[in-house]
Amino acid sequence: METLTVMGQRAKTAAAQLAKTGITERNNALKAAADALLAKRDTIQAANAKDIEAAKKNQMKPAMIDRLTLTDARIEGMAEGLYQIVQLDDPIGEITSMKQRPNGLMIGKKKVPLGVIAIIYESRPNVTADAFGLTLKSGNAVILRGGSDAIHSNTAIVSVITESLKECGINPDAIQLVTDTDRALVTELMHMNKYIDVIIPRGGAGLIQNVVQNSTVPVIETGTGNCHIYVDEYADFKMAEDIIFNAKTQRIGVCNACESLVVHSKIAGEFIPQLVDRLKLKNVEIRGDERAMAADSRIVPATEDDWGTEYLDYIISLKVVDSIDEAIAHINRYNTGHSEAIITKDYDHAQQFLNEIDAAAVYVNASTRFTDGFEFGFGAEIGISTQKIHARGPMGLDALTTSKYVIYGNGQVRK
Amino acid sequence: METLTVMGQRAKTAAAQLAKTGITERNNALKAAADALLAKRDTIQAANAKDIEAAKKNQMKPAMIDRLTLTDARIEGMAEGLYQIVQLDDPIGEITSMKQRPNGLMIGKKKVPLGVIAIIYESRPNVTADAFGLTLKSGNAVILRGGSDAIHSNTAIVSVITESLKECGINPDAIQLVTDTDRALVTELMHMNKYIDVIIPRGGAGLIQNVVQNSTVPVIETGTGNCHIYVDEYADFKMAEDIIFNAKTQRIGVCNACESLVVHSKIAGEFIPQLVDRLKLKNVEIRGDERAMAADSRIVPATEDDWGTEYLDYIISLKVVDSIDEAIAHINRYNTGHSEAIITKDYDHAQQFLNEIDAAAVYVNASTRFTDGFEFGFGAEIGISTQKIHARGPMGLDALTTSKYVIYGNGQVRK
Structure with a gap:
C-alpha cells in the first residue's frame, strides 16, 4: 500500500x-x-x-x-x-x-x-x-x-x-x-x-x-444515542404506549432507539403497568427507580449507570419524576444530544420541552426513531451528528x- | 480560583x-x-x-x-x-x-x-x-x-x-x-x-x-493569513499598484494583510519596477524569484520558506508565473485558506480565479484587507475562521x- x-x-x-x-x-x-x-x-x-x-x-x-x-x-x-x-x-x-x-x-x-x-x-x-x-x-x-x-x-x-x-x-x-x-x-x-x-x-x-x-x-x-421519552401527566396513554413500543422495539441496534423513559408520578400507578404489559410482548427488561418498581413488580432495580447507558438491546430504564422541570433536568443531564420526545396533550408542556431540551432532535408526540436523513426528507444520510x-x-x-x-x-x- | x-x-x-x-x-x-x-x-x-x-x-x-x-x-x-x-x-x-x-x-x-x-x-x-x-x-x-x-x-x-x-x-x-x-x-x-x-x-x-x-x-x-494577490497579464497596473500598496501597508500586523504577490511574466518587466517604486515609499522589502529580481534590482532573493511565510511586517514575497493556472496552483499550495485576490480586466480569468482558489474569501479587483466581519456587514466579529x-x-x-x-x-x- x-x-x-x-x-x-x-x-x-x-x-x-x-x-x-x-x-x-x-x-x-x-x-x-x-x-x-x-x-x-x-x-x-x-x-x-x-x-x-x-x-x-x-x-x-x-x-x-x-x-x-x-x-x-x-x-x-x-x-x-x-x-x-x-x-x-x-x-x-x-x-x-x-x-x-x-x-x-x-x-x-x-x-x-x-x-x-x-x-x-x-x-x-x-x-x-x-x-x-x-x-x-x-x-x-x-x-x-x-x-x-x-x-x-x-x-x-x-x-x-x-x-x-x-x-x-x-x-x-x-x-x-x-x-x-x-x-x-x-x-x-x-x-x-x-x-x-x-x-x-x-x-x-x-x-x-x-x-x-x-x-x-x-x-x-456521530452516533451514540441515549434517547429518552417523557410521558407527561397529560399524555394520551395509548399514544404513549404505542410510541414507546415503537421507539424501543422496532429496531433495537440503532442510535435513535429509545433507551430511557421518564414518567410523571401522577400517572405512574395507572400508566406503568399498562406499558409493562405491552413491552413484555417483546420481553423487554425494564429497570426502574423505587417508585417505578412500586408501580409494577415486573420492573427490576436500576443503578446510577443505567441512566447513562445506551443498551441497543431489549432493555429500557424508567424514572418517575414529579414535574416536567424535573423530567427536563434529568434528560439534559443524561442524554447524548441525539433525540428526545415528550408525550403530552398540554400545549405549554410541549413548548417548554421543545425549548429547553438540549438535543439534535426534540419531538412532541412522535417516536424518536424518525431521526434519520431519509425520514427528514434529505434523500440521503452520511450519519447523525451529536x-x-x-x-x-x-x-x-x-x-x-x-x-x-x-x-x-x-x-x-x-x- | x-x-x-x-x-x-x-x-x-x-x-x-x-x-x-x-x-x-x-x-x-x-x-x-x-x-x-x-x-x-x-x-x-x-x-x-x-x-x-x-x-x-x-x-x-x-x-x-x-x-x-x-x-x-x-x-x-x-x-x-x-x-x-x-x-x-x-x-x-x-x-x-x-x-x-x-x-x-x-x-x-x-x-x-x-x-x-x-x-x-x-x-x-x-x-x-x-x-x-x-x-x-x-x-x-x-x-x-x-x-x-x-x-x-x-x-x-x-x-x-x-x-x-x-x-x-x-x-x-x-x-x-x-x-x-x-x-x-x-x-x-x-x-x-x-x-x-x-x-x-x-x-x-x-x-x-x-x-x-x-x-x-x-x-x-482562526487566524493566520498568508494572503496572495495575483496580478494577471490583463491587470490595470494603477489599480494593481493601489490595491497591493493598501493590502500590504495599510496595517501590517493583521491576518488579512497581503504577504505574497504573484505576477504574470508578460507584464513583469513593465509592472514590477512601478510596483517596487510604490512599495519602497514605505520601505517594504521585496523577496522574489529569479525572474522578479531580473525585473528590478531592488528585489532580494526569496527562499522556499518565503512562499509559506506570514510576515506581519514590511516584507512581501513575489513570484513570476507564466499562466493563471500556474498562479492558482502556486496560491493553492502555499495559502492558509484566508483571503486571495486577482487583479484583472479579463472576465474568464476573474471567474476561473473565483472558482478554483480554495480560500475563505476570494476577491476580484479589491484589497484582501476587507476580510472582516464589520466590512462584510455582519456588525460584529468573533474572529476569522480558516x-x-x-x-x-x-x-x-x-x-x-x-x-x-x-x-x-x-x-x-x-x-
Missing part, C-alpha cells in the same frame, strides 16, 4: 479536480459506478466470501456475519442507493446572500465542497458505496478506512468503483481505501491536517470516542459542503 | 438559563455592562496600570505595551462595541425550513445557542469585553482565558461585567475568567468535552496551533449558534 501521505496528496489533487466538475459529470460517474457494482457482483461476492470465511474461522456471531454478507439484494441496494443520490439536487455552486456593500463590493457566499473527507467505519461493507455516493455527489474526495472484517469486500467494491471512474474520465483517487488494517494507520490518518479537511467516524461508541479523543483533524461526531458545530442531527449532502465568500470589486482599497 | 471542572459546571448551568432568556433581557444586560465599564473606568485603569508596570519590568516592547494600555478612548471603545451589539438582530430562535412530511410530522430547524464557548486569547484586554458581548448576545456562556500580561486588566473587566449581570438578574457565570495563569490549565480546558461545546483560539500562530493540535473539544481555527467546518471566513453572531430540529407529531410511529 502507498503511504498515507501519498494517499493524502492524491486525494487533495482529486478534490481540486472534482471541485471543477459539473453536476452532470458527477451524476454520470455515480450512474456508471452503480452499473458497475451490478455488472461485477460476482467479483464482489467472491471477495465477500473470503471475509465470511475468515469471520466464521474467528467465530464471529451469526448476527454480525449476517451484517457482513453481501447478498444479491444488498448489492442491488448499494446500486439503488447510488441511483437515488443521482436524483438529488446538486448541493454545490449556489451563491446565497450576495449583497452590495456601501463601498460597492459585491459579497456573496458560495457553496463549495469540503475537499477531502476521511470516513472511519466498521463492518457493513455497503457503507463503502454509500460514502462514495454522498462524497462524490458533493464534489469531495474520500479516504475510507473500513473494518478489517470487511477488507476483501471493501477492496473489491472500491476497485469496481475506481475502474468505472477512470472510464468516465474522473480521477480515480476520488475514492481511496486504506487497505492496510494496521491500527497505527488510523492514528496517522487522524493527524493528517494538511490533507484531510474533516473526519467522520461511523460505528460503535469505542470507535467514535477514539477519533474524538485523538484526532487533530476536525471531527464530526455535536453542535458544523452539523447537528441527520446529515445530508449539505453537511458535506462548506462556503467560500466570492467578492467582486472594481479597485476598492481599505480606508 | 475554583477548579476548571467547577467552572465548567457553572458555565453549563448558566448556558441553560441563558438559552431561556429573551432578546430584551440579553440586550438590557449588554447595555448595563457597557454602562458599568464606563462608570468604573477608574477601577479598570488602576488594574491596567499594574499590568503595564509588570510589562515594563519585563522589558516588553513599546508596541506591545501600547496594545495593552486601556486609555479612556479604548474603554469607551469597549462600551461602544457593546452598544453596537445591542443594535444587531437576535441570532437566536428563528425556525427555518419547517416542512410537513408525508406522515404528517412537522419538522423545523431552530437556531439555538452553542452552549458554552471557551476563548483562549493573548494580550489585548479589550477582547474580553468583545467576546462577552458576542457570546451573551447569542445566548452562550463563555469561559475566557486571556494572556498573563493582561491578567489584572481582564480580572477587573470581568468583575465589572459580572457585577452588572447580577444587577440585571442574569447568572454571572455567563462570563468566567480563568485567573490562574498556569499553562497546564489551558491543556485541561482543551479536554473538557463534557462542559465546553467549542473552543476558539485568538492570537498568534503558536497559540492557535497549540489548541488545534491538542484540543479534544471541537475547535474553530477551517472549513462550521464557519469559514469572518464569523459574526451566526457562527456562535447551532440548530435543533423541533418536530411536532400527533402519534407517529415508524413503520
